Amino acid sequence: MTAHDRRVGAATLKRLRLSRGWSLADTARALIDAASRLGQPLGTSVASVQRSVARWESSTAPILPGERYQLLLAHIYACGPTGQHSLGHGSDFAELLDALTYLGESEHRLHELRTLLVRTATDAGGGLLALLGPTTQQPMTAAFADPSRIDEGLLAGIRAVIGDVNGQVGSIPFVRLQLLLAPVVESCRRLLAGAAPEPLLPELRSIAAQAYTLAGRLAFETRDDGAAHALYTAATTTAGRAGDPWRRAVVHMSHALVTLYSTPGIDAARTLVDAAVRDARTGTSIAVRARAHALQAEIAARAGAEQHAQAALSLAWYDMDGDRDGDPSPGSFSPTYLRGFDGLCELYVGDPAIAHDAFARSAQALTTPRERVQRTIVTTDQALARIRLGDPHAAAELLHACIDGASSTGGRVTAIRLRRARHELRPWRTENFVADLDDHLIDTFGA
Structure with missing residues (x-):
């Protein structure tokens, strides 16, 4: 300085x-x-x-x-x-x-x-007024009355609010984030329903798709599957009208992850991931394409299709290692996140020892508050790998840390992963270390 x-x-x-x-x-x-x-x-x-x-x-x-x-x-x-x-x-x-x-x-x-x-x-x-700066509040009110007054400054203000809310994932409980985002979603709907200036429509649709997608994820995390489905449907339609197909691929991927944890089986999630891959391959974002291939690898691994999983994972690394200068969505995926998918594929169709090391490296690199939720998920998977390596005591120690991480945000995916990991500890259910883990789960989540 x-x-x-x-x-x-x-x-x-x-x-x-x-x-x-x-x-x-x-x-x-x-x-x-x-x-x-x-x-x-x-x-x-x-x-x-x-x-x-x-x-x-x-x-x-x-x-x-x-x-x-x-x-x-x-x-x-x-x-x-x-x-x-x-x-x-x-x-x-x-x-x-x-x-x-x-x-x-x-x-x-x-x-x-x-x-x-x-x-x-x-x-x-x-809510909205807290995150909309004073220079954006007045134009927003004017645009509600007359959509022809929408301008680039207003759109930048709305995008900044969505970025603020997204940036607080991992730091603020999901229910609070819903409170902040709900007025933004409603504002996007009202602006799209009006006669917005034609040159600004692609950008407005892109912003609205982002808002709907994030709102769908928040609705799922707070266990409102009906609202999540409606929001993802709106996001898919809106992103499809925004221009570059990679935007719709992003919606499909978020929707696929939600579906994977809220719908029995993997077929519905696989359909969404395959749609994401098709859109990503014709889009201009290499990072989004890498993420789509990584998700395709995870779905294949969960289905026991080892060759398909490894092929998709290879494509994801090929994309990630490519030239991403000028990528329109540079922060949407990274090698750190991709290493977690390496671990998942090894966990389901490979060597749990390799999976464990991949998860450990990924969790160690996920250090920012925004990455707290993902770090908890990856560490839970690391615990699963330790169970399969015959070290349930060490797995339980990891899960204690995961419970603490999950409690700070109230995330549904982390809670589901924790329950699945606890299920794997059934052979040791009479041991004191499992009883201690159950006490921690009950104290934190009430069940």
């Missing part, structure tokens, strides 16, 4: 304060009031806090606010004059995070602050 960066951060904090019409003393009083509301009184004078604010804004030697003050600043700048939370692009809260970035705060700490304030917004009943 350079001296210039720190000065930019300090200037941003000062600009934020002045935009509220606050003096240094006013800001100090706001921080003290926020601390009292949060049950964390500062126990210091206005003058003392005022000196801290001045040091943060110093034009010569600014300092980064401590974590306690960062939390208080986040709370006061996340609320607008009316008390409504505003966390999206262009909000004071977003500017505060920029300022802290320039002053040298870590990305991990900023993610924690954002997650905490999203939780606060959902506690208070906030």
Whole structure:
């Protein structure tokens, strides 16, 4: 972090304060009031806090606010004059995070602050308005009244909200994410039902398909299969009208995974995966194509079709090793995720020892909050591999960690995988280590 960066951060904090019409003393009083509301009184004078604010804004030697003050600043700048939370692009809260970035705060700490304030917004009943920045809220209202007023700025704002919600998977329970996303889904429906400008329709349809797909996944995770099916149907139709076939392939893959865990057998999921592969092969995203082939390999492995599974997996690695510069969906899949599919294929039709090592490598690389759900799933599969290697004690230890991971998000897939792994431990059901695991499951999930 350079001296210039720190000065930019300090200037941003000062600009934020002045935009509220606050003096240094006013800001100090706001921080003290926020601390009292949060049950964390500062126990210091206005003058003392005022000196801290001045040091943060110093034009010569600014300092980064401590974590306690960062939390208080986040709370006061996340609320607008009316008390409504505003966390999206262009909000004071977003500017505060920029300022802290320039002053040298870590990305991990900023993610924690954002997650905490999203939780606060959902506690208070906030939804779309919490994540739509102030520069997007007014155009949204205008577009509802007159769809011809939809513009690229509004679409970018809606896409940012979907990205925010998706980025909180693994950090925020799924039921809270539903609360945040539901108004976005309804907004997309209303905008598509109107006479949107023709040049913007492909982009609007692409955004709507993303919203419907994510909402379908959230509905499934919260055990509302009827709503999930309806949302995936809408996503498939909308993505099919958006242009490039890879967008519909993404919908098919998400729908296939949901179907795999909510429908007996694998035939329905296989149909969706095969459709995803067809769309992905004619689309422009190599990453999506790799993921589609990986899912095809998993389905084949679950069916015991070893040769088909290995062929599909080879295609997935061929795609992943290709030139992905300019890929329209670069973050949709990665070698780390693909290693998990390596493990799955070995688990079902290969060597459990190889599967175990593949799962271990994949889980170790899945480190971000967004990857927490996937890490729990992969670790559960790693436990299955240990059971098949004749080491149930070690498997149970892994499953204890998986229970803790699953409890933080309430994910349905992780719960299903945990139950299946516990089922594999039946031969040792009279052992104390299995009884301890059952107690942990009951304490966490109630059954």
